[in-house]
Amino acid sequence: MGRLVVVSNRVAAADGASGGLAVAIAAALQGESAVWFGWSGERTAHFDGALASRRLGDLEIVTLDLEDLDFDEYYNGYANAALWPVFHSRTDLAAYDRSFSEGYARVNRRFAETLAPLLRADDLVWVHDYHLIPLGRELRRLGFAGPIGFFLHIPWPAPQLFTTLPQHRDLAQALFAYDLVGMQTDECVAAFEAYVLGEAGGALEGGRLKAFGRQLRAQAFPIGLDTDDFLALGRTPDALRAYDRMSAHGLYRSLIVGVDRLDYSKGIPERLLGFEHYLKTHPEMVRKVLYLQIAPSSRADVEAYQALRANVLAQAGRINAAWAEMDHAPVLCVIRNYSRAELAGVYRAARVGLVTPLRDGMNLVAKEYVAAQAPEDPGVLILSRFAGAARQMKDALIVNPYAREELADALAEALGMDRRERVRRWQALMAGVSQSDVHAWRDDFIGALTLAHSGQAPAERPRRTPLTLGRAPLSSLAPRRDPPGHDGAVSASGWRTTAQG
Ligand code: GDG
Numbered sequence: 001m002g003r004l005v006v007v008s009n010r011v012a013a014a015d016g017a018s019g020g021l022a023v024a025i026a027a028a029l030q031g032e033s034a035v036w037f038g039w040s041g042e043r044t045a046h047f048d049g050a051l052a053s054r055r056l057g058d059l060e061i062v063t064l065d066l067e068d069l070d071f072d073e074y075y076n077g078y079a080n081a082a083l084w085p086v087f088h089s090r091t092d093l094a095a096y097d098r099s100f101s102e103g104y105a106r107v108n109r110r111f112a113e114t115l116a117p118l119l120r121a122d123d124l125v126w127v128h129d130y131h132l133i134p135l136g137r138e139l140r141r142l143g144f145a146g147p148i149g150f151f152l153h154i155p156w157p158a159p160q161l162f163t164t165l166p167q168h169r170d171l172a173q174a175l176f177a178y179d180l181v182g183m184q185t186d187e188c189v190a191a192f193e194a195y196v197l198g199e200a201g202g203a204l205e206g207g208r209l210k211a212f213g214r215q216l217r218a219q220a221f222p223i224g225l226d227t228d229d230f231l232a233l234g235r236t237p238d239a240l241r242a243y244d245r246m247s248a249h250g251l252y253r254s255l256i257v258g259v260d261r262l263d264y265s266k267g268i269p270e271r272l273l274g275f276e277h278y279l280k281t282h283p284e285m286v287r288k289v290l291y292l293q294i295a296p297s298s299r300a301d302v303e304a305y306q307a308l309r310a311n312v313l314a315q316a317g318r319i320n321a322a323w324a325e326m327d328h329a330p331v332l333c334v335i336r337n338y339s340r341a342e343l344a345g346v347y348r349a350a351r352v353g354l355v356t357p358l359r360d361g362m363n364l365v366a367k368e369y370v371a372a373q374a375p376e377d378p379g380v381l382i383l384s385r386f387a388g389a390a391r392q393m394k395d396a397l398i399v400n401p402y403a404r405e406e407l408a409d410a411l412a413e414a415l416g417m418d419r420r421e422r423v424r425r426w427q428a429l430m431a432g433v434s435q436s437d438v439h440a441w442r443d444d445f446i447g448a449l450t451l452a453h454s455g456q457a458p459a460e461r462p463r464r465t466p467l468t469l470g471r472a473p474l475s476s477l478a479p480r481r482d483p484p485g486h487d488g489a490v491s492a493s494g495w496r497t498t499a500q501g
Contacts, residue, residue: 002122002146004034004446007115009079009131011038011063020223020364021129021153023340027226028442033058037115039075040065049114064114066107073103076301079131082165085304087130087154088265088359091164093304101167105134112138119144124449127178129153134170137177147453149180151221151445154361155388156188159195172200176214180452182221182445184361184388189218217452221445222392223362224437230371234344242338242345249290253328254415256291257350259343259365260357261298262335264308267358267384267401268295272315272331274356274407279323279330281408286323289415291330291354292346296337309335347372352414353381355389356401362388366396370429378426380414382407392436395428 006029012022029036040052040063047067054061066074077100085093112135119125119139125148127135136148162168172195175181183189193209196202202211209216233239246255256275260266275291295312299305316333323330338346347353353369366381366389373379383389383396390398397410 002120002124004029004032005037005115005119005123005125006034006128007037007111007125007132007135008128009039009075010041011036011061012041020362023364024153024223024438024441025128027229027438029059030226030229031057035060035062035118037062037111037118039063042066043068043071047110049110051114051118062118064110066110070103070107070110073100074107075131076299078104080299080302081304083130084154084265086161086165087157089155089157089161090264090359091161093264094164096164096166098166108132108134109138111135112142115139116142116144119146121146124446125149126151126445126449134174137174140177147180147449148178149182149445149449149452150175150178151182152188152361153184153223155185155359156183156192158191159198162191162195163199168195169200172196173212176209176212176216178216180445180449181216181218182448183218184220184222185391186220187391188361188388189220192218217448219448221441221448222388222436223364223441225364225367225371225433226439227367227371227434227437230340230344230368233341234348234372236341236344238339238341239345239348242342243349244345246292246346246349253288253290254351255349256289256352256354256411257346257369258291258293258295258354258356259346259368260293260295260355262295262305262309262312263298264304265357265359266295267356268293268308268312269315270358270401270404271354271356271407272312272319273404274401275331275354275411276315276319276322277404278408278411279319282412285415286330287325287328289330290328290332292350293331293333294338294343294346295333295335297335343368344372347379348374351379352411353379354411355381355387356384356399356407357387358384358401360384360387360389366393367433370426370433373426373430375426375430376423377419378422380417380422380425381429382410382414392432393429395425 006025008021008025010022012026036059042065044065044067047070049064052063081095082100085091111132116139123146125139125146127148127150129152136150139148165171193204196209196211197204200211202209207217209218258271260268279286312333316331319331320329347369355363355366357363366383366387369381381396383393383398384401385398386401397414399406399410401407
């Protein structure tokens with residue numbers, strides 16, 4: 001049996017990585033016999049293709065360094081200043097420079113040329129995210145004929161947005177080198193299909209998309225948490241200390257928490273406006289609430305991120321200037337990283353989890369907030385309708401993050417919600433978080449990729465069958481447990497809910 005070879009831009013197995021992709025892949029590969037290949041995060045004067053390799057249990061981590069021009073054109077350039085904004089509906093922030101797309105193509109070739117010699121014919125290759133769309137095509141060019149799947153962690157944009165990229169056709173064609181293209185939601189798959197059918201002269205036949213003389217299967221695989229691991233983190237001393245610290249700080253006040261990379265897609269300025277509107281319309285609550293925003297710095301070399309940082313800090317300052325007293329400031333905005341254990345403690349201490357991105361592939365913070373709650377006295381999740389997670393987490397208070405009055409109303413509803421209703425909503429949400437976890441996501445994807453490569457059609461959703469890539473079975477196949485007190489069944493793709501919505 002071949003190995004599972006996972007490729008992503010960054011390879012980060014250690015704790016402290018504040019990014020959904022690294023957290024998810026590290027969890028999905030934990031304890032597995034697999035290879036994880038990617039950029040080391042280091043730069044070198046001249047690219048030489050030298051690889052570094054280390055082992056983490058059964059996992060082999062292989063990294064390469066990139067040169068400065070690669071970093072500017074591929075990473076800061078095409079990936080984070082063109083694809084990221086366009087895929088998050090921010091064409092106003094996109095840089096369409098040709099040099100960026102050339103750097104992107106070059107680095108994908110470099111990835112392929114260094115990876116290809118390591119591949120064995122029976123390996124299964126799983127490529128992750130928007131940095132590496134052309135990688136599969138490059139590997140095919142170099143002769144790899146085995147299964148290659150691609151998973152997009154961020155949203156796939158509407159055709160009108162995607163076609164603003166001068167290279168849209170080439171990007172779409174590159175995807176057709178994969179056997180399976182996975183996305184976070186059905187909505188993203190539908191947008192991709194609309195492009196292929198409407199712009200690329202493709203067709204959808206027997207569940208397969210056909211275009212550019214090739215075919216692929218496109219399907220939604222909503223990503224989840226390593227839920228058991230996160231629950232265990234919540235019981236560690238670091239988590240308990242953070243919980244105690246924030247509970248003491250929030251004594252006589254209700255804590256509202258937001259945790260997001262400092263990224264314009266996360267809607268932090270809009271959230272601050274919503275909170276400000278809440279204070280204006282509920283002046284009696286000013287001393288009774290504290291909004292803590294944890295926002296670790298991200299992509300600080302890109303101009304739009306520098307502007308965002310200044311904007312967020314200015315807004316928090318403005319709100320505090322208007323509403324603070326000598327012993328209380330309503331907003332605490334912390335631009336730094338905390339350990340995941342500490343985050344688990346902070347989530348648990350918060351009466352409200354405020355997760356209001358303007359656009360988000362999934363959003364793991366929403367799921368972490370739910371997983372961290374005390375079952376007998378849980379907090380309330382307020383979730384943007386524009387997060388992929390909103391398709392599953394219908395028992396959250398779903399809001400339009402652009403509408404400050406709606407945000408303020410949701411805060412009022414969450415802070416006034418009785419315990420019974422909070423428990424009822426949390427139980428439904430937690431059932432989904434437990435069931436649809438990162439292991440199910442991994443097994444579903446790999447099962448579907450194996451079928452897609454062999455030309456078989458999946459019955460409905462791919463079944464969770466034992467996979468024996470490499471030495472260890474990929475799934476323990478233990479039935480996933482429901483949280484105590486919950487008796488609901490949960491479907492594979494969407495969660496059963498108890499509330500309307
Ligand atoms: C991309 C997609 C998709 C945050 N602050 C700290 C910290 N974090 C962790 C969170 C969470 C992760 O980072 C963020 O994940 P998200 O899913 O919310 O967002 P992105 O980073 O944008 O991730 C997203 C995801 O990929 C997975 O497919 O859901 O839509 O954009 O786990 O806890 N971690 C640590 N310190 C922090 O201060 N250690």
